Amino acid sequence: MSDLSAGMLLVATPALLDPNFSDTVVLLLDVDENGALGVVLNRPSPVPVAEVLEGWGGVVGEPEVLFRGGPVSTEGALAVGMLRTPDDAPVGFREVAGRLGLVDLDTPVELVDGSLVGMRIFAGYAGWGVGQLQAEVDEGSWYVVP
Numbered sequence: 001m002s003d004l005s006a007g008m009l010l011v012a013t014p015a016l017l018d019p020n021f022s023d024t025v026v027l028l029l030d031v032d033e034n035g036a037l038g039v040v041l042n043r044p045s046p047v048p049v050a051e052v053l054e055g056w057g058g059v060v061g062e063p064e065v066l067f068r069g070g071p072v073s074t075e076g077a078l079a080v081g082m083l084r085t086p087d088d089a090p091v092g093f094r095e096v097a098g099r100l101g102l103v104d105l106d107t108p109v110e111l112v113d114g115s116l117v118g119m120r121i122f123a124g125y126a127g128w129g130v131g132q133l134q135a136e137v138d139e140g141s142w143y144v145v146p
Contacts, residue, residue, distance in 0.1 A: 004031045004133060007097025009145040010038065016141040020071045026126055026142075027080065029096050036133045039069035039078060039122040049121050053077065055109040061118035069122025079103040081112075081119035090115040 010026040026038040047066045050057025056079075057064050069078060083089060083099040092107030093115075103112060103119060112119075128136070136142055 004028060004036065004137070004144065005097075006030055007100055009041075010133075010137075011143040011145055013140055013143055015139075016136075021126070026070075029078070029080070029102065029125075031133075033130070035130050036128045038126045039080060040067070040126060041120075043068040045123065047123075053105065053121065056105065056121065059109060059113050059116065059119055060121055067120055067122045069124045070126030072125050072127045074124035076125075077105060077121050077123055078125055079105050079119055079121045081116040084115055084117050088115055 006028050008028045010028065012021050012024045016022060021040070024043065025041045027041050028036060028038040030037040044063055045066045045068055048057060049060050049064050049066055052066065066077070068074075079102065080096075081093065081101060081103045083093070083101065086099050089095070089101070090107070090112045092104035092112060093101050094104070095101045103116070105121070133142075137144055
């Protein structure tokens with residue numbers, strides 16, 4: 001997985017026929033010796049964030065809805081945010097790449113609000129086992145974009 005790293009984008013090619021990923025763009029959040037994890041960026045749901053996560057509706061960017069992050073653990077949520085300034089990470093922020101990172105949704109909203117340029121919340125995620133994603137890239141299913 002040396003060519004793949006957190007912060008990169010995967011863009012589905014026409015060869016990718018899996019309905020879970022057809023026509024998607026995936027942000028890689030973690031790539032290591034155990035596999036890879038990411039979220040689908042371009043699948044908004046009709047569900048407003050404020051309906052399911054009280055207080056977070058005013059922190060997320062437009063549109064203020066949950067996004068379908070992938071087919072794994074769809075009952076859970078991951079928040080991805082971009083820091084306003086690189087040296088001002090709030091409590092509950094874990095860097096993924098540069099100013100991009102994961103926000104712990106158990107953190108009180110007031111500790112995060114104002115420190116992010118934008119944030120999206122994803123229901124579920126995409127996951128790949130050891131070597132699986134690299135094999136999909138090698139077979140032409142994904143374009144990898146820095």
